[in-house]
Amino acid sequence: MTINCKGQLIDLSTPQVMGILNVTPDSFYDGGKYKNESELLSQIYVMLKDGARFIDIGAYSSRPNAEHVSETEELKRILPIIELTLKEFPDVLISVDTFRSAVAKHAINSGAALINDISAGLLDQDMLKTIAQLQVPYIMMHMRGTPQTMQQYTSYDDLVKNILFYFSERITAARALGIIDIIVDPGFGFAKTTEQNFELLNKLDLFKMLELPLLAGVSRKSMIYKTLNNTPKEALNGTTVLNTVALQKGATILRVHDVKEAMECIKLTNLLH
Template sequence: MLPNSQTLKPSNSPTQYHSINCNGRLVELDTPKIMGILNLTPDSFSDGGKFNSEKAALEHTEKLLKDGADIIDIGPQSTRPHAEFLSSKEEIERIGNIISQIKKNFPQALISLDTFYSETVKFGFNEGIDMINDISGGQFDPEMFHTAAKTKLPYILMHVNPSYEAMHDKIKFEDITLEVNRYFFKKANELLEKGVKDIILDPGFGFGKTVEDQMKMIGETEYLGFEKFSLLIGISRKSFIYKPLGKSPLDINEETQKLHMKVLEKGARILRVHDVAEAALTIRQFCEKNKKC
């Protein structure tokens, strides 16, 4: 069982870095890793429709890996506000052979599947995925935690509101860091009890949180989560960065890399990004500066 969430201590010391077992492949997180985003959707907010064919998806995967991605995060369904809602069957049809083709053409690539459906996870597992990225924390499909445990894959646990319909409803929490930690405490224990061995925590930037609370989470990253698990940060092209600046999602790279550096300094081990080359440079600068990699 995990410690009480109200007694957390900062988790950014070198002793807190962990390894994860990805389909029998041990991945060490002593050096921060990059998760490159591969959206197969026609309606994602910044790159919808660009990579939703097998040829385009493979070409983009090649670029992500060349630029420095360690993990390819495949998203068959957009979760932006007012996006088209797909069933698991539709997700699977949209994925098609892309997972198996990536495995065939880029065997070194780790593949994460971004879905909140257990049936999509089962399909992805049979195709060769290496980890599960569930934005719902098991709240949109009651079979998700059980399925994750059966696969024995690492599971990314994200903080989000309790339902699909409400996931983008803005809530002003009394203490966002404490609220996220309470959620992690409850959900991580459920996963451990089911038998999930490797859990990665994602605070859920861009999902139902005010700009102020999201900036507070950036500033308090070292207090998010537990010493037992590693932290993933996904702030790439998020509106809490670009809207206050009056910019577009594609024009905030400089600001995003400054925030990436800040969360790396505070213990983040995986960055989920669209702009891989820029994130790779930030990680190199972090490693050179801190001599931690």
């Protein structure tokens, strides 16, 4: 199982880690953490040194009830970070977390390698066409509504069946336009209750039927810290436990805040196969 990033074939038969870099002031865990360029570059350096294959940069917080950010503001935040990152680390594979086609296009033209879209193209009708033109790997996530409204949409007939149907429809739409490299993300925490998140994790292996790389993003999320009655800052141990379960159930990319610990999960679980 491979994806083509800037002409480089990335083998996902061994799971890979995607390090999270939020450049939003209001992200739930690391919002406003980086005060200047050197702090930002230092964080990227640590993630790459610890083994991150991708760095996922987001300039629009998608946490529940997140503040809406204009397209202009999103571009103003993200493009300088992409340029700064590639100047310091020319070989880094940058994933850009956006649901806007214009941001995706500018980001790829600035040197990013793949697009991570929380809406699978449903929040911008031009997104799939844009990805097809750019011919870059595309992460499509399951969500209902928007980050502002998604927690109102947690009612499902059959959670996993509904999500699989959603993906089959979105994958068909993407393939029809000629998108080649697709990664699916079931969207832990997006339009799902804590109980539903655990049901989804428990049945994650059913997503193998899509025959596509599978991304799991549970890092420090509320399904962990609310269950353990602690905080995002105290949720690393819980994250490690759930990342291990995700790997055993077929996850090929772990999207995390803590790269070193995720790499250790991969190294140890690889010995179980």
